[in-house]
Amino acid sequence: MAGRFSGRVAVVTGAGRGIGFEIARLMGREGAKIVVNDLGGASSGGGGDSSIAQQAVDQLKADGVEAVAETSSADSFENGARIVQAALDAFGRVDIVMNNAGIARPGGIDEMTEEDLDLTLAVNLKGYAGTIHAAAPHFMAQRSGVIVNMSSPSGFGHRQNTAYSAAKEAVVGLSRSVARDLGPYGVRCNVVRPMAGGSRMATPRMYETLAESAKLGIPPLWNRWPSADGFAAGPEQVAAVAVWLCSDAAAAANGREFFIVGQELGILPEPELQRTSFAPEGWTLERLLRPEVGAYVLGAAQNRFAGPVS
Numbered sequence: 302m303a304g305r306f307s308g309r310v311a312v313v314t315g316a317g318r319g320i321g322f323e324i325a326r327l328m329g330r331e332g333a334k335i336v337v338n339d340l341g342g343a344s345s346g347g348g349g350d351s352s353i354a355q356q357a358v359d360q361l362k363a364d365g366v367e368a369v370a371e372t373s374s375a376d377s378f379e380n381g382a383r384i385v386q387a388a389l390d391a392f393g394r395v396d397i398v399m400n401n402a403g404i405a406r407p408g409g410i411d412e413m414t415e416e417d418l419d420l421t422l423a424v425n426l427k428g429y430a431g432t433i434h435a436a437a438p439h440f441m442a443q444r445s446g447v448i449v450n451m452s453s454p455s456g457f458g459h460r461q462n463t464a465y466s467a468a469k470e471a472v473v474g475l476s477r478s479v480a481r482d483l484g485p486y487g488v489r490c491n492v493v494r495p496m497a498g499g500s501r502m503a504t505p506r507m508y509e510t511l512a513e514s515a516k517l518g519i520p521p522l523w524n525r526w527p528s529a530d531g532f533a534a535g536p537e538q539v540a541a542v543a544v545w546l547c548s549d550a551a552a553a554a555n556g557r558e559f560f561i562v563g564q565e566l567g568i569l570p571e572p573e574l575q576r577t578s579f580a581p582e583g584w585t586l587e588r589l590l591r592p593e594v595g596a597y598v599l600g601a602a603q604n605r606f607a608g609p610v611s
C-alpha cells in the first residue's frame with residue numbers, strides 16, 4: 302500500500318485535528334510530504350492555538366512522515382498564499398490542495414448575525430478559494446494538481462444551520478467551476494460531503510438541529526435522510542475517501558461530489574432539470590398560468606417545509 306503519493310506535496314488545511322489530521326496521516330503514510338495548516342481555533346471560529354499544528358506534525362514525524370506546521374487562519378487570499386508558499390519553501394512544490402478547515406455557527410436565518418455569516422463564509426469558502434487561487438499558477442505550469450474541498454450534507458439545506466449550509470453549498474459551485482477552469486491543465490477538483498462522528502464538528506447542537514427538523518416533519522438535509530448510523534463513520538473513513546480522490550485511481554472524477562455517510566459511499570448526480578416546458582413565443586404570466594404549462598412544471602415541486610409552528 303505504501304508509496305502511492307511518493308514525491309508529492311500536499312497542503313491540508315485544518316489538519317491539526319479531526320478529519321484533516323487523518324487525511325494528513327494517511328497521505329503521509331502513502332509517501333506525501335505534508336503542510337499541516339491549522340490555526341488551532343474553536344469549532345465556532347476564532348481563537349488560536351499554534352501548538353495544535355505542531356503537535357500534529359510531531360505525531361506525523363513519529364510515524365515517519367515529512368511534515369511542517371503552518372498556523373495561518375485559512376480564511377483569506379493573503380493567508381491562502383502563505384499556506385501554499387509554506388509548501389514551496391519546505392518542499393519545493395505543491396501537488397495537492399486539501400481544503401478541510403471548517404467552522405460552524407448554528408442558528409436559523411432569524412438568529413444569524415452578519416458576523417456569523419462573514420466568519421462562516423471566510424473559513425468555509427473564501428479560504429478554500431484562497432489556497433486554490435495561490436496553487437493554480439503552479440498547477441497550470443506543471444500541468445497537474447489535485448484539489449479536494451470539504452463540503453457537507455448540510456449544504457442540501459439544514460434548518461437552524463443556515464450560515465454553514467450556505468457556505469458549504471457555495472463550495473460545490475466553486476469546485477465545479479474550478480474543475481472547468483483548471484481541467485484543461487490536467488488538474489482535478491472534487492468535493493466530499495461527509496458525516497463523521499468523533500470529531501469536533503459533530504457537536505450535540507448539530508444532532509439537535511437535525512432531530513428538531515425531523516420532529517417538525519421537515520426532511521433534515523435531504524430526501525434520503527441517512528440511517529441512524531449517519532455519524533458512525535469515523536474521521537479516518539472520511540479521510541480514506543478524500544485521499545482516494547487525490548489518487549490516480551480517481552482520475553475520472555473532476556467537478557463531482559461524493560458523500561460518505563456511515564457505511565455508504567456515493568456520488569451525487571450532475572444537476573439535472575426535473576421537468577421542462579418550452580415557450581417558442583416567450584414566457585408570459587398568462588402562459589405560465591395555463592395548467593398544461595405552469596401546473597405541469599410545478600407538479601414536480603412540493604412544499605415539504607410548511608410544517609405547523611405553534
Ligand SMILES: NC(=O)c1ccc[n+]([C@@H]2O[C@H](COP(=O)([O-])OP(=O)(O)OC[C@H]3O[C@@H](n4cnc5c(N)ncnc54)[C@H](O)[C@@H]3O)[C@@H](O)[C@H]2O)c1
Nearest residue numbers: 315318319320340341342374375403453496497500501502
Ligand atoms: N464531522 C462531521 O460530521 C462533518 C460533517 C460535514 C462536514 N464536515 C467538514 O469536514 C471538515 C473537517 O471537520 P472536522 O469534523 O474534522 O472538524 P474539527 O473541528 O475536528 O477539525 C477542523 C480543524 O480545522 C481547524 N480550523 C478551524 N478554523 C480554521 C482556520 N480559519 N484556519 C485553519 N484551520 C482552522 C480547527 O482548528 C480544527 O483543528 C470541515 O470542513 C467540516 O465542515 C465535517
